[in-house]
Amino acid sequence: MKKIAITGVIGSGKSAVSSILEKYGKYVIYTDKINKSLLCDANYIAKLAKIFPKAVKDGTVNKSLIRRQILHNNAKRLALNELSHKEIKQRVEKIIDNFNGEEIFCEIPLIVESGMTEYFDEIWCVVSDRHIRIQRIMFRDDVSSCDASRIIDLQKTEEQLIEMANVVIENNGNLKELEEKVKKILADNLTNKADKQKLYVMA
DSSP states (O other): OEEEEEEOSTTSOHHHHHHHHHHTTOOEEEHHHHHHHHTTOHHHHHHHHHHOGGGEETTEEOHHHHHHHHHHOHHHHHHHHHHHHHHHHHHHHHHHHTOOSSEEEEEOTTTTTTTOTTTOSEEEEEEOOHHHHHHHHHHHHTOOHHHHHHHHHTSOOHHHHHHHOSEEEEOOSOHHHHHHHHHHHHHHTGGGOSSOOOEEEOO
16 A cells, blocks of 8 residues: 655645545545544643643633744744644554555645654655745635745745655646646556656646
8 A cells, every 4th residue: 555645835735636636536634634633632632731721721722822822932833743743643644554445645734743754655745836825825824924924934845845755746826737737647657656756747
């Protein structure tokens, strides 16, 4: 079984690629969904309250307050990452261990921070221009351009992710163009090639 990671910096379009893969019958694990499910886990929430005491009240997590705090407090951001990555990693591995298909995809934004770069057989990196990512983040999260830029700057750069990737997918256009690129990758069937060469799908 091949384990394939879909990664990229925030706003690059990882979820769009994952949705296209699902359209073509591929199984995709979404670590963002796993992360959201943790907010229903009482044990996890209790640990979260120790890091963000003002953001947890009566077992309810104020995600907006946490987001604002980690933008300006590096120690809290690192503490949150350490907590969440460990929990997410365990759940991803459990899902994959119980999967019987030939290949499985996992959308994982912070693949380096999670310590899972060596866990996957292939890494596909989605890339797009910074100004496009800023617009996407502003629209999706209802934040200012300044906060969107700050969020981008807190993550790994595209160059770091491109360096470790087997497949690089440019996503500066529309969904139809992106789907054609994903179809090309599936048709090329990179995961069955022995030489592991890097495949750029840019135009």
